[in-house]
Amino acid sequence: MKTWKALAVITAVSTSCLTSISSLRAAEHGDKAHGEAWAAVKQAVAVLHATAGSKCHGTVRFTQEGDAVKVVADIEGLNPGQKHAFHIHQFGDCTSPDGMSAGGHYNPEGHQHGLPEKEMRHAGDLGNLTADNDGKAHYEITVNNISVAGMKNPIIGRGVIVHAKVDDGSQPVGNAGGRIACGVIGVANAGK
Numbered sequence: 001m002k003t004w005k006a007l008a009v010i011t012a013v014s015t016s017c018l019t020s021i022s023s024l025r026a027a028e029h030g031d032k033a034h035g036e037a038w039a040a041v042k043q044a045v046a047v048l049h050a051t052a053g054s055k056c057h058g059t060v061r062f063t064q065e066g067d068a069v070k071v072v073a074d075i076e077g078l079n080p081g082q083k084h085a086f087h088i089h090q091f092g093d094c095t096s097p098d099g100m101s102a103g104g105h106y107n108p109e110g111h112q113h114g115l116p117e118k119e120m121r122h123a124g125d126l127g128n129l130t131a132d133n134d135g136k137a138h139y140e141i142t143v144n145n146i147s148v149a150g151m152k153n154p155i156i157g158r159g160v161i162v163h164a165k166v167d168d169g170s171q172p173v174g175n176a177g178g179r180i181a182c183g184v185i186g187v188a189n190a191g192k
């Protein structure tokens with residue numbers, strides 16, 4: 001009886017080995033298809049919603065242009081005439097009312113915080129929005145330290161945060177205060 005059990009175990013183990021070899025081959029093929037599917041994504045979009053007690057909201061588009069990404073933001077409900085920090089955060093998770101569920105600044109390379117003028121900075125450091133007298137901001141910046149959905153610090157699925165205060169470039173996160181809007185970066189319907 002023991003021998004039969006042992007044989008059954010050996011058979012099960014060798015079968016699972018064969019299965020894992022063939023699934024490895026499938027995975028190699030799958031990785032390529034997976035990579036190509038993501039490489040085909042050239043534009044992403046985030047719709048930002050106000051956090052608790054805020055009226056800030058808007059839209060941000062991210063378009064892959066060669067090795068760079070063009071970021072175009074249209075945000076309203078800001079403090080008139082004031083600058084507001086604008087970052088990509090680690091998580092595309094806006095579930096908490098204060099936006100803290102989006103985590104810290106997106107920083108896959110382990111750099112220190114900085115304004116866009118500084119080459120070595122968090123990948124998510126996009127600088128500041130400047131509100132007009134109506135509390136609206138249009139902001140465009142082209143950066144080369146992220147990709148929409150490529151190999152270099154892909155932003156798809158991450159979060160976008162607008163802060164109550166200006167990002168002054170200081171450590172660790174620019175002294176930018178609370179989070180007044182949060183959005184999730186998704187695949188854009190570029191035809192729209």
Ligand SMILES: [Cu+2]
Nearest residue numbers: 086087161163
């Ligand atoms: Cu931030």
Ligand SMILES: [Zn+2]
Nearest residue numbers: 105113122125
């Ligand atoms: Zn940062």
